[in-house]
Amino acid sequence: MKGLNQGIIASIFLISVLSFSSCIYEPPDRITEIRSDFSPPDYVISQTIDFDSDTLYVWGRTMFNFSFLSSDQGISAVTFDFLGKNLSFESGSGSFNVDPAGFQDGSYTLTCKVFVHSGTGSLADHLGAEGYVYKKVFVLIVEGPGDSNFGFTHTTIENGFLRIHWKNFNRSYFDSYKITVRDSALNHFFSKTITDANVTSLIDSSFVGGSVNFSILVTCKDGDGNSRDFGSDEFTYRFPVKLSFNEEGDSLELNWTNIPFNHTIYSNQVSLGHIRSYTIKNPGLGYPVRYQISVAPVVKLLFDHQRYNLYGDFSSGIKSEVVFTRMDYSPDLDAFFTKDPMHVRKHDGNSLLLLGHYDYSWDYYDHTCLGLSPDKTRLFSTENGKLLQLNSSSLEFLKSDSIAPHTTGTKKPLLIHLLNDSLMLFSFNSWLTIYDYAIRDIIDQEPLETSDAAPYHLSVSSDGTFAANCGNGKLKVFRNNNNASLEIIYETSGSFLECIFDPDDPHNLLLVTETENYVVSLPGMERIHTVPETIKGYPVNFDPVTNCILFVSNRYNTLTVYDYKSGHIKYSGPHHGYFDEFYLGKNRIFHSSGYNIKIN
């Protein structure tokens, strides 16, 4: 019994020891007492992303900046959830990129959450687990540039001004249209930037004609606020204004295309107002004369010379390919033969088309000699001091010989007149010779008054019996004695300027002095006709067909075709050339430029 008591006492002792403490140390807790009631901030605003907007647009990798501001409590975090991404920021400001790569165009959502501290200072507050969440769900439109079908559409003319139109580019990320205008006629350039997408036209108030190029560049703003070029288009508007001429006798009217744009016409810096045409003196036959009018816009440009200049070339007559220095018409072949330092050509007598040609590099001794053989099968000419023989039909080359090779010095040919199959009256340097071109030897020769004889200074009668020469005021008349010798049958001094044989009558010689023009008959030199003083100018040649004489006056700028046998003037008209640039053949007056007038 006693042992039992001892065991009970021992157990009580043991229990008291065990109850003294627990077995394993457990650290104590300490609770901080803070107020748990809190209220939301008065406002949370976005300083960058527009929270009032429901839609955000992206069309490329776009960066959005955000900056949120709370009235009282601080912002603990901001999250964005879009296109499978969840971005979290531990502050109220920052930026993020939306990259729609891999997503089709369409409508998506972008959820923004702004977490605001409760302001209690509690652990949950500091760790962001207590507070307020402001949530905004945006519609996120992914819209790539795609095919915008953008560009210029048309032009209109309104109140005399040109207006260019383009398609509306009404996209939310539109930034501007930049229109560049390049008016090549006025050398005028300007550009304009338009930031209103609904403005789809522009007036070019300076355009008056010609060509103007419009280009448009559309820029869009990406999410970073940077401008990006979206697309461009170009359009060239052309309104060419052509100058035309209306010849009425001595007057020439200049007309031009009706210009629908406001403008002022200038000629030689003189304002002519808003006219459609004006009249000037007809320049007549000759090299083409260039005329100019200027069309100025009514708006003031930077420089006065910024005008649309119109040019037109005019000469009376018809343009042909018959250009020449020396020209002869052959009634037997009904062909015109021309010569200049680089070629001999043959043209059809009616159509004036080119029938044949013989070309060479350059004839330094060219004096435009042309002559047909008596049977008209060969055409004789010269090239660089050599006697040239061509097929008169095709102008195919036949032969080329040195001129009088036994004589020394340079041969400068002046005239060829074939007498038979071996002889010709041939003039070179200051000599007139009977020349045997078969043996290339001179049969006889007589000195001339000048070594620079033009066709109207040295002339041979059509049958080769007589030759006449003027120079230094003197006149010499030679007779060909049976193709064996040359004889001076008449020589006088005075004021002789020209001498031309009538091709229709080998005895009639037209003489030109400083005071009068008249025709004498050989060999007696009797005057048979005096050209009236009303015929102005110097004679150039007889028409081999009509036998009329072409008179050219440089003083009065007149061309006169005169039939001395009937005493009639067949034609009179203006010109603006030099008298040796003309030729009368087969009732046409030719100018060396190729223009010619047919005489009715």
Added chain:
Amino acid sequence: MHIRNLLLVFFLFNISVNGLSQGNVFRFESQVGTFSMTDLKDFQERLMPDLGVNVEKVSSFPPYVGFGLSWLTRLNQGMGLGLTSEFFSTGGRNSYEDYSGYYKFDFLVHCFNLGTIITFKNELGGGQRINFEVLQGLKISSLTLREMIFISEPVSDEKLGFKSRSWWIKAGLRYEYDFLDYFTAGVFVGGEYNIGGKLESKENPNNFIFKENGEYVRINWSGLRAGISLAADLSILSSGKQ
């Protein structure tokens, strides 16, 4: 391996001393200990978080009660030998708690001491005596780091475990009083010295905790010990002697 060797020593020790013993005593005791824990206190300081709230060090390895079991055989001339085992625990906590939740970072440590006892008895008469005791042996320590965040619901709860082995020695005086024939009540006062042990990760061996200067963080249980004990003379109980 160490445990098996220790049991073998215990077995051989038991056989050898039984031959010489005049009585066997089983003793249970409870002691309050103070603990040095210098490195771990610094480590606790380093792990103070910045959460925006006032996280405090609410506990930092305070004195705490430990328990011990000893088996002792009394030899001639008042000397005794025996085996002993002890368990001590303490810990630290960095904590903040309010109505919305709490944050806790616990540093929980405990140790098992296994060793031998040698006592020298001085009888005072009337069933009272004073013993001088020396204990020493192997110390197996454990550190558990646990961080918890709870806001309405558990937010995070992470644990890491570390272990350490070292040597300890304790010495002190024990006053005993016999009662009820076979029981002895006692009071002990003394101190323990401990070589601090390196803390090695349980999950990742060869990973240790280091100070900022690169030295090992060591767990150190050195400190004062005081407590009460209750012993039973097993030889009297087993013989039924009055």
